[in-house]
Structures are given as C-alpha cells and as structure tokens.
Amino acid sequence: LEAATKAGKVRAPTHVVSTICDDRGEEPTYYGVTMSELITGDYGIGDVLALLWFKRKLPKYATKFIEMCLMLCADHGPCVSGAHNSIVTSRAGKDLVSCLVSGLLTIGPRFGGAIDDAARCFKEACDKGLAPPDFVEGLKRQGKRVPGIGHRIKSKDNRDKRVELLQNYAEKFFPATRYLQYAVSVEEYTLGKAANLVLNVDGCIGALFLDLLSSSGAFSAKEVDEVISIGYLNGLFVLARSIGLIGHALDQKRLQEPLYRHPWEDVLYTS
Amino acid sequence: LEAATKAGKVRAPTHVVSTICDDRGEEPTYYGVTMSELITGDYGIGDVLALLWFKRKLPKYATKFIEMCLMLCADHGPCVSGAHNSIVTSRAGKDLVSCLVSGLLTIGPRFGGAIDDAARCFKEACDKGLAPPDFVEGLKRQGKRVPGIGHRIKSKDNRDKRVELLQNYAEKFFPATRYLQYAVSVEEYTLGKAANLVLNVDGCIGALFLDLLSSSGAFSAKEVDEVISIGYLNGLFVLARSIGLIGHALDQKRLQEPLYRHPWEDVLYTS
Amino acid sequence: LEAATKAGKVRAPTHVVSTICDDRGEEPTYYGVTMSELITGDYGIGDVLALLWFKRKLPKYATKFIEMCLMLCADHGPCVSGAHNSIVTSRAGKDLVSCLVSGLLTIGPRFGGAIDDAARCFKEACDKGLAPPDFVEGLKRQGKRVPGIGHRIKSKDNRDKRVELLQNYAEKFFPATRYLQYAVSVEEYTLGKAANLVLNVDGCIGALFLDLLSSSGAFSAKEVDEVISIGYLNGLFVLARSIGLIGHALDQKRLQEPLYRHPWEDVLYTS
Amino acid sequence: LEAATKAGKVRAPTHVVSTICDDRGEEPTYYGVTMSELITGDYGIGDVLALLWFKRKLPKYATKFIEMCLMLCADHGPCVSGAHNSIVTSRAGKDLVSCLVSGLLTIGPRFGGAIDDAARCFKEACDKGLAPPDFVEGLKRQGKRVPGIGHRIKSKDNRDKRVELLQNYAEKFFPATRYLQYAVSVEEYTLGKAANLVLNVDGCIGALFLDLLSSSGAFSAKEVDEVISIGYLNGLFVLARSIGLIGHALDQKRLQEPLYRHPWEDVLYTS
C-alpha cells in the first residue's frame, strides 16, 4: 500500500485513496464482492457492513450479532436527545435528511456514544488483569465514571432487556466471552454501590465486540486496537439509530404536527 | 387518534405526539413488538424498519426486498458527492458523526434522491394509463426529465447490475409488478432516444416499491399516496448509503490521510 | 464567462468554477478587494457580505441595513426550534459546530425561512399591481397563507419592535420603499381579519430587500429576479441566527447542563 | 444563579436554563439590551456577539477587533475543505442550509479550528514563563506541533497579510499585547527551523484574544480560563467562515453548475 500510495502521490499529490470498494468495472464491488454475489449468495446487511467497514468477510454468528445490535439500537423512544431533535426539525417542515442529521448530531459522549469508550476501558483493564474494584476506584480517583455502566431508568431489578438478549446470544454462539465476563464482574461491583449502576446497552455491546474481534480469529491484535482506537463501534450505534430517527421524522410528517416551540414556562430565564 | 390528540392537547398544548414506539414499559417496543420477540422470533432489519416506518408487519418477501435495497444502495464508490464529502470531512480530522452527516447532506434531487420522484411520476402516469411516449414527451414539454431514467456511465449494453437483480427478485416473489412493467416500457421508449437513458437504480426501486405497496394488501390506496407524497423512499436510500459513508470515513482514518485541499489548477477562477 | 468556462471545461471536464474570491495571489481578495483595503478602508461586515454574496460594492446605507438585519435576527430566545435544538445538542456534550448545525437545520419554511417567500410573493403581487385584498384572497383560494404575515405572539397592539426599527431606517435612508408600502397595505388588510396578522420580521426584511435591490441602482431587473429566485435572503437569516445559536450552545456549556431528555409526561404515546 | 437554578429544578427537573437573552417582554433583549437600544445606540455586530457570547458590553476597540476577525476569516478561497464541501453540496441541488452545514462540519482540528488550541498552548506556556525553544521542543518531545504555527503556502518572505493587519491593529489599540509578543517570539524560533513555520491567522487570533481577554479589564482570570477551555474562539472562525460558505453555495447556484463527481483518474483504488 505504502509504495502504491507514494507512486500515486508522485503522479498527483492531491488525489484520493480509497480501499473499500470499486465502482469502475462491470459491476460495483464491496471489498471485491460483486453485487450479484451479494444477492445470490447468502449475504445480509451485516455482511455488507463487514465488507465496507472491516474489509473482510466475517463468520455468520458475527454478522448476525452485528444485525442484532442494529435491531436493538434502532430506537429508544421519542424522549432521548436524538429523537427529540429529529422530531423538532421534522415539525419545522424540513426535508428528511435534515431531520435525520439534526438528531444524529446529538450522538456522542453522553448519548449513545459510550460503546467505544466502554470497549476502550474494558479492554485496557481486562488485558492488564485489573480487579474490578481497582478498575472502578481507579477511574473514580481520576474523577471519571465507568463508561457503559449506569442507566437513568433501568436498575438491578428492572434490567434492560436488550442487554440480556445480547448476553444470551453471545454465550451461545461466541467462541469466547472473556470481556463480557469482565464487564459483568465490574457490574457486580458497581451494583454494590447503587442499584442503577447496571451494565447498559453501550457497555454490553462494547464488551461483546471486544470478544467478537479477539475470538473470531479474523483480526490481529493490532487490528483490534485500531478498530477500538478509531471508534468503529459508535458507527454501529449511529447506523442503527438512523432507522429510528427517520421513523420519528416520518411519524411527525404523517401526523402533520405544527412547528415546535418549547414552552416559556419550562425555561428558567436567569443571568 | 384525533380525539386522543385533542384530549392530550387540552392537557398540555405544547406536548409531543409519538406513535411508532414505546419505551416506558418493562421492555421497549417497536410498534408494539417487544425486544424479546424481535430477537427470539424470525425478525430482521427489514422488519424493524417496517415497524418503525410503516407501523405494520410486512410479509417476508417484502422485508427481504427492503433489505436487498439497503444492501444494493449501501455504496457506489468514493467519487459520488456523498462519499466525497465524507472523505473530505474525515480527512479534516472530524468525528464519525460529522463525516457521515457532511456526506448525507448531498443526498437530494440530483444524488440518490430520485426514488420518490420516480415513484411519484410512474404512479401518476401508470394510474392514468398514459402511454410511455406521451408520458416522456409530456414531461419534456414541461422542461423536465423523467426521474429514474438515465445514468452517466451505465447504458443499454452495460446495464446496472443492481437494477437487474432487483427486477429478477420482484418478478419471482411479488404478487404483481404492474409499475415495474410500466417503468420498463418507459425505458424501452427512452432507449430509443439515447443509449444511456436506462432505468436506473432509483427508478427501479421507486417502481418496485409502488408494486410492493399496492400489491401486498398491507396498505390502503390512501396510505400508498401518503407514503409516496411524504417521501419514505428516499429514507431508504439515505439509510442504505449511511453504511457506505461510514465505511469511507473509517477508511480515511485508517489510512491516516491528511487534510484535503482541492488543487488550485483544477479550479477556474473567473468572475 | 460562458466562453471561459467552456475553455476551462475542455481542459478538465470535472473542474470547479469559482467567481467570488481569489486566494492565489500575494493577498486573498474578496471579489477583487484585498484584505489590506478591507481593513484600512472603511469596510464592515456588511461590505464583506456584499462582495462575497452579491459580487459588488453596495452604498453605505445598504450595507448598514444588512448589518441591522444581522443584529436584529441574531437571536429570539431559547424556545424557538433552532435555539432549542442547539441547546439539546450542547447538553449532549457535542462540539460547537455540531451544536450550531443541529439548530441551523430547523431553519426553513416554518422557522425563519419566510423572508425569501415573502419577497417572492410581494414582488409578484406588487409588480402586477394586485390590490391587497385580491392578493390575500387569491392566496387563500389556493389554500396558502401570506408569507411574512402573522405572528404567534405579536399583534396589532403589541408590535414587533424589530419591524418598526427596520421600517424607520428604510424610510429615512432608502431611495424608495415601494415594496414596503405594499407590504404595509397588505398588513392593513389582514389586520382587519385578525389582530395577530401583523407584518412580521421575515415579511419586513423581505419587502425592504426588494426595495434595496430595486432602488439602489446596483442591480438589473434580471439580477433582482435571480437574487429572489435563488434565495439569498434566507442566507441572511441563517447567518444572523448563527450568532444566537452559538451563544446558546456556549451558555449551556458554561452552565454545565446535563443531557436533556424530554419528559415522558409531556408526550402523548398513541398509535 | 446556583440557588435560582435549584429552585427551578425543584419545580420542574427537566426544564431548560437560559441566561443570554429574553424574548418574553415588550421587546426581545440580548443580555438585557433592548432591540431599540441596539439600533438607536452605537452598537454593531461585534457588540451583539459580545452580549450573546460573553454576556457583557466590551469596549469599542474590542468589538471592532472581533469584527475585523470576522471580516478576515470570512473566506479563504474555494479549495479549502469547508468551501469545497459547500460547493459540492450546492451542486447536488440542495438547499442553502444544507450547503452551509456540509462545509461547516469540516471545521475542526485541522481546518480553522486551531484558534482555541493556540490560545490554550500560548497561555499555558507564557503564564509559566517558558522560553520559546523550551516550549517548542517540549511539544515536539510529546510528538505535537505548535498550534497556530505553520502554513502550507505562506512563508517568512510571503507573510499572511491577515496576520500583519491584526497585529498592527492590536499594537495600536490594545492596552497590552503580552501574548502576541510571546507568539511572535515563538515564531522567531520556529522560523529558524523552516521558512513556512510562520505565525498563522489562527495563532495570531488566538494570541490576540488572550491579550484582549486579559488586558481589557472585563474578565476575571477565572473567566479567561473558562473562555479558553470551553472554546469560544473557534466559534468566531465558524461564524466568520459561514459568510464565505454561503457565498460559495450561492455562487454555484448562480452558475448553475451540475452535480460534482470526483474524477476516477484522481483516485487511487487500492486495498
């Protein structure tokens, strides 16, 4: 690659390099797989994602897991930041892309974006062999919360069903669930602190992706690090939630809801 | 609904109305279907989309068709407007959401956004029983092109494989393909004018969605009109292409490409 | 230009054409005006905008009017769609650009975007010499409202101060205010229908921009049409409101407000 | 404030707090200043920005400096990332807001976003009394470049005029230019390394804003830290460049440029 790039750079120093697909031949391909093969073979959306994001084919249990994540993260009601902004924009009469985008832009550290953070933390701690209490208290000393732990509404006795479903699937089909087990042991410790400090859906996906990446045999250790450090996993949440955001935008258009204006009496004007 | 809304409005005139999902109970639901049912039953991403966008379950051949559209529209190379803008934004070192969004915003009348237009035009013409030449020449007299017809690169002898694959699927599994047949007869006429005036992927999806909506028995005539006039179908392209745009953004980060600057010599500075 | 473009096109069919500025020489220029001249001469932000958007110098009263519009439209409280979405995004912990953008995307037909519509309608009606009642009732027959007329809160006896201030300025400094007078005569008629059908700030800016464009002597009739049909004037609202949206985003960060979640009890969940 | 907020929170835990403006009274106000006062008094856009962002009136030399920054950063040609993406989106036939936004999203660490970084670094180093070589070499040891230093095109003998103009203004009107002097001494050192390691416009604005904030007497030391750590200064670049991005989008619409497609031959397809 390096050499090819350099060769290319000599020819035209401002060009673009692209490695995931090719649209020049008879048929477009996704990392070498033609459209015909995609449709006639046993491919699904998870496989398309594996080709375009990870540049490889992944085993069936892995692409099915990706699809499960997409399904479970597709929506979480009209009240969360993303759905709310998409609803407001739709009620302002804007086109579908603007509605979607206005909601997507709220995804980040506090909303949905904890998957990569959780993966990063769990990986580092588990690889180091840090005991859960040391891990949690270590973060606390730095003034940080454990990403992927805690839920505003869910609690020990009112588990997030999505977490359970993913957990069961992985235990059944994954070659190993070392990182999930670590996350669960962290949850055990935090549940001792407060009942709502459960492993949330971000934390669960983060841990299970680590298991998928490291136990599937399809990624080198260096590649796993790259995936985690670049932040592919938030991409998964973003893609999944797009389904819900578009759904909410369409919903408002169907209902012909008028322009939203936040109620004056719900605002504290101060200085 | 009307009454319920009114009742609600009395209580709180600035509230929000939402009809596609519920996140308040034991388990979140998508139009009444619980997460557990989604995962343990035979549901896929197409079904999630059907629930959140169309507010109903659709037959297997229909949700599979939706998934095929998502797969075939996921990417079309690094040169198209959307991928290009995502690449530029990724090379500016921005977060994944910003990269995706910058590309999505190019989707519209000229790029990918012709699905709804095509559906609208084919529906009106076909329902009226307009002969293809009259339809095409009628649009021409208004100074308009037929949406869903024409491709910069593909032509009569170099068909877009994606169109063929969708066509074959529909002919095999759809109860009826009246609108597709109409679109094909339009293509026959336009191919007489120029070799690149083929039915493109937008036109094909537009026509087939009309067939799906009107032959599945799941939608009333009024509901079909609503879907077409609100513009659900572009939503499909937007969701599909998000997979590719995220793929391109990740690709540039992996390659550690530097800031893009369009070459001066490729710009005509004039006044 | 045409010839130059063609000449250019021959050389490189995919190039870019740009006519508003030049960054290749000793100093960047805005439509031929160097940075040094901008700073040492008597230029302001209104002049920069005139150069980059309208490609010409405009008289002082005109650029001062543009600056007044920017000042008066900079903000309108935290409750309107744009500010609200920026606030929600800021509370999600996102970067400043994402916050701004999430709010900007609500600007359109129902929020702030009526300036161009108003200008379009007032121009057509006034140029045709349509009497105000005929104009208003004509739109009504088409099921349309008069753009630039009506305010949720302001009314006959509680005028929008911003409208008054712009009106006074124009009467003092503009060579002619024919379109404004027309808009006022429309308002007189609509106020007979309901007390809140006042000329709003969008309508007032729309009408006065028509006066500015057509009485300044700087634009041909064809150029005025182009400005109105392309929609420059919404650009003005967009730029102005960016000041307020950034202000709101910074405000939330300063206050360290937590993630926003719309209250469940304010949502009507129905189907 | 704290108490008021708490009081408010008790009443309605999900409300919004807002401190920069008020739209409830007879006239909207920006941090207490009415629209009438804005227009009849000697206020400009810089003053509006000071009220809505900094929540205070600033002396004339300061708001004039803010306006100069807005003017000088309004545009930098069609080739930079932001203008390029806005041009591509405009050529895709999208509305003005989408065009602007698609360009804005490229602003960040590598494009235009260095103002805050530069301010942060210069402040820390200068406050500590670090000698320029120690500062530069210290960053180098951490593998970091000095933000605000270096330009692709400009160099020692081909200075960026914008930097010079800002520098001259500050030396004439600012009470003190301690941080600028520090930045210049850093530049002296880096110019010894390479001719293009000049103080760039980001670095210059960053340093001068530090001087403005700390010498105007309007901000406490804690407030200066807050401004720098929250990142107000990038907001300035974002607002300024919006003028240019809208200009570029309008330009393409006026030229009726067709859909942009990046040339195949400028892309290195590899794997």
Ligand SMILES: CC(C)(COP(=O)(O)OP(=O)(O)OC[C@H]1O[C@@H](n2cnc3c(N)ncnc32)[C@H](O)[C@@H]1OP(=O)(O)O)[C@@H](O)C(=O)NCCC(=O)NCCS
């Ligand atoms: C859910 C959440 C907001 C907690 O809300 P809360 O119950 O109001 O919690 P508080 O902020 O009052 O904190 C209560 C205690 O729990 C601790 N705590 C909260 N979240 C914690 C976490 N993730 N890890 C460790 N400790 C945590 C707090 O430090 C505090 O401890 P203290 O009393 O010793 O100071 C928080 O856990 C969180 O932000 N979690 C991450 C959420 C996430 O991943 N979101 C993505 C969802 S889609």
Ligand SMILES: CC(C)(COP(=O)(O)OP(=O)(O)OC[C@H]1O[C@@H](n2cnc3c(N)ncnc32)[C@H](O)[C@@H]1OP(=O)(O)O)[C@@H](O)C(=O)NCCC(=O)NCCS
């Ligand atoms: C592809 C396309 C740009 C044609 O490119 P082109 O070969 O350069 O075509 P030209 O613009 O030179 O037009 C050549 C002739 O074909 C006609 N033509 C082009 N597209 C046409 C259409 N969609 N319907 C009817 N006539 C069409 C033109 O009117 C012109 O006729 P004329 O010679 O009588 O004036 C055009 O067909 C198009 O925009 N199609 C829609 C593309 C679409 O759906 N895009 C989404 C893709 S993801």
Ligand SMILES: CC(C)(COP(=O)(O)OP(=O)(O)OC[C@H]1O[C@@H](n2cnc3c(N)ncnc32)[C@H](O)[C@@H]1OP(=O)(O)O)[C@@H](O)C(=O)NCCC(=O)NCCS
């Ligand atoms: C402000 C506004 C929402 C009116 O709110 P409202 O008082 O609730 O008005 P309603 O929708 O109940 O309409 C009451 C009557 O006024 C009429 N009306 C409302 N706005 C009208 C307009 N702009 N032109 C003509 N008639 C109008 C309605 O048609 C209705 O008439 P009817 O009783 O004969 O059917 C509406 O005038 C409007 O949308 N105006 C444009 C706002 C605009 O420019 N916004 C930008 C602001 S930044």
Ligand SMILES: CC(C)(COP(=O)(O)OP(=O)(O)OC[C@H]1O[C@@H](n2cnc3c(N)ncnc32)[C@H](O)[C@@H]1OP(=O)(O)O)[C@@H](O)C(=O)NCCC(=O)NCCS
């Ligand atoms: C302009 C820039 C890209 C340099 O381009 P370049 O001439 O190609 O420089 P290179 O990357 O080849 O680096 C050459 C040397 O200068 C050094 N260097 C470059 N920029 C430096 C900086 N800002 N501070 C310190 N050293 C720097 C490099 O480390 C390298 O040193 P080495 O030879 O000892 O390894 C770079 O200076 C930069 O990114 N500056 C910040 C730009 C900025 O603020 N942009 C906003 C503009 S709107």
